[in-house]
Amino acid sequence: MSEEPKAVEKLQEKFPEAVKEVGEFRGQSWVVVPREDLLKVCEFLRDDPDLNFDFLSFVCGVDYFPREPRFEVVYQLYSTKTHSRFRLKTRVSSQDATVPSVTSIWPTADWHERETFDLMGINFQGHPDLRRILLPADWVGHPLRKDYPLRGPESIS
Amino acid sequence: MGVKGEGQGSVILTQLEWLVNWGRKSSMWPLGFGLACCALEMIATAGGSRFDIARFGMEVFRPSPRQADLMIVAGTVSKKMLPAVLRLYEQMADPKWVIAMGACASTGGVFDTYAVVQGIDRYLPVDVYIPGCPPRPEALLHGILRLHDMVQKGIARGASLRG
Numbered sequence: 001m002s003e004e005p006k007a008v009e010k011l012q013e014k015f016p017e018a019v020k021e022v023g024e025f026r027g028q029s030w031v032v033v034p035r036e037d038l039l040k041v042c043e044f045l046r047d048d049p050d051l052n053f054d055f056l057s058f059v060c061g062v063d064y065f066p067r068e069p070r071f072e073v074v075y076q077l078y079s080t081k082t083h084s085r086f087r088l089k090t091r092v093s094s095q096d097a098t099v100p101s102v103t104s105i106w107p108t109a110d111w112h113e114r115e116t117f118d119l120m121g122i123n124f125q126g127h128p129d130l131r132r133i134l135l136p137a138d139w140v141g142h143p144l145r146k147d148y149p150l151r152g153p154e155s156i157s
Numbered sequence: 158m159g160v161k162g163e164g165q166g167s168v169i170l171t172q173l174e175w176l177v178n179w180g181r182k183s184s185m186w187p188l189g190f191g192l193a194c195c196a197l198e199m200i201a202t203a204g205g206s207r208f209d210i211a212r213f214g215m216e217v218f219r220p221s222p223r224q225a226d227l228m229i230v231a232g233t234v235s236k237k238m239l240p241a242v243l244r245l246y247e248q249m250a251d252p253k254w255v256i257a258m259g260a261c262a263s264t265g266g267v268f269d270t271y272a273v274v275q276g277i278d279r280y281l282p283v284d285v286y287i288p289g290c291p292p293r294p295e296a297l298l299h300g301i302l303r304l305h306d307m308v309q310k311g312i313a314r315g316a317s318l319r320g
Binding site: 134135136143148149150151152 | 269271
């Protein structure tokens with residue numbers, strides 16, 4: 001847990017432009033970066049010898065409808081060396097809900113990004129195989145969006 | 158049963174029907190598949206000596222739908238699972254019966270959402286509904302015995318024999 005402030009400081013030092021917002025929740029710090037800087041920030045967090053966030057716990061999407069930018073993509077990181085955690089976020093608007101894929105940095109992101117695409121409708125650019133993972137392949141819409149009707153469009157059943 | 162003979166009245170016809178129905182209800186083989194938590198109660202009913210479905214000639218849960226007479230829809234049917242359930246039903250030989258076990262199979266239960274079928278009776282002809290979340294094995298046995306009664310009396314005749 002004590003490692004996290006160091007991660008924030010290091011990020012601010014290395015990418016002063018990219019770190020838009022910093023916060024802390026229950027002893028765990030988080031940082032918001034623009035999607036243009038996402039990949040290089042992720043690479044730094046993984047490769048820096050002090051931080052060493054070599055494990056991506058999960059990727060998920062959050063819908064803040066009707067606020068804009070509407071979507072937030074959250075990356076929860078863990079270091080198996082220092083046993084510390086870190087949370088990275090990026091925000092995208094509903095018009096252009098596209099985020100670069102981090103599968104090239106953490107291969108485990110593959111299915112997490114597919115799930116986020118399936119249920120939240122966020123496109124991950126550069127993902128090797130961005131298909132639906134939970135819903136049937138011919139499903140229309142993305143059910144975890146706040147404006148999706150609970151029983152589905154027009155009550156298909 | 159369309160058996161007709163010289164000098165034989167309707168009494169024999171009726172009794173042959175009775176005999177056939179007796180055979181159907183006394184060795185009604187369920188299809189061995191489960192969908193959610195209700196399946197565990199079904200397994201307790203089927204596999205455990207405590208409830209012992211073998212008392213009713215039903216201990217042979219068939220792994221193949223070709224050999225099964227009864228489909229116990231035990232659990233939540235998601236829309237993604239529905240095609241598989243329907244295909245299993247279609248593969249069963251006639252006559253065949255369906256029990257909707259539990260709240261989810263009967264009505265969708267608490268899952269009033271985009272992903273869940275709101276009652277399997279929208280797609281399959283259900284003979285017996287068993288309430289509960291999940292129903293206890295006694296309830297499942299009671300439902301099965303009700304179905305046996307209905308088969309014996311010729312009320313539940315299996316989907317293909319309907320209308």
